[in-house]
Amino acid sequence: MEAHNAEKTCWNCPAAILKGNVDFRACGQSIESIRRRIEREGLMIECARQPDLGRFEPTITFEECPEWRSTEYGYLLESMRVMILGIDGYLGWTLALKLSTLGCEVSGVDNFTRRKCVKEVGSLSVVPIVSMKERLEAVKEILGVEINFRKIDILDWRKLGQFMKEVKPEAIVHYGEIPSAPYSMIDCDHAVKVQHNNVIGTLRLLFLMREIVPEASLIKLGTLGEYGxxxxxxxxxxxxxxxxxxxxxxxxxxxxxxxxxxRDPVSFYHVSKVQDTFNIYEAC
Structure with a gap:
């Protein structure tokens, strides 16, 4: 059975360098002028992983490219650098384990807000969760891989930006939000806390990506609750x-x-997710 992304091309690859090669700013330009420019100059890109190729047309498929390998989940970029924001969460940690076993170079950040929120309301996680130190040691011992973890608040854009410069992620998975509708509805302080963390954190991330890793892919967790x-x-x-x-x-x-x-959000948490959607849509 053919992989679902076998026919995807360089346009869908985070290693493709578009900046300086492709101008997407079409405002004020007629369709005809853009078409004539394409016919005259062509659409050319460069590859961050294979710079010796120089500038070329982005028509190579994942199936043809040696940087991509076939897995049971489709084609995967070899040793892909993936950064997970909110890696300590139940989604972030399990994804980190899976990607590590698939050969990705996984890094992640978290400031353990979820643990603090659970403790604040006098609750417990369904499954006991050990410390991040124990988690990282277990991964190294059992899976034989190392996950590059930093304790960072995504609102601290300077520290997050520095880590992004070190890692140069090719994909960023954004789980770093407070994901509780009831928590956001407790009172004014909690509503503000959720909105500030989620909306401002995502907005800062978008600008950091533009500055540091503009070709990286962003995978952002949404919610059907946006639609009410x-x-x-x-x-x-x-x-x-x-x-x-x-x-x-x-x-x-x-x-x-x-x-x-x-959109028809039903809590201040869901409102923050709607705002995320609009901010990402605007950034793109």
């Missing part, structure tokens, strides 16, 4: 409306294809 629970029974289109979506109102029709779908 429509009482009309209408379908929920995650992310963007499909290309053929049409709004009919007052006897007229408007195309909705490609537009962000309506």
């Amino acid at each position: 629970s429509p009482l009309t029974g209408r379908p929920l289109f995650e992310g963007l409306f499909p290309a053929d979506a049409v709004l009919v109102w007052g006897g007229r029709e408007w195309s909705m294809g490609g537009e962000l779908t309506p």
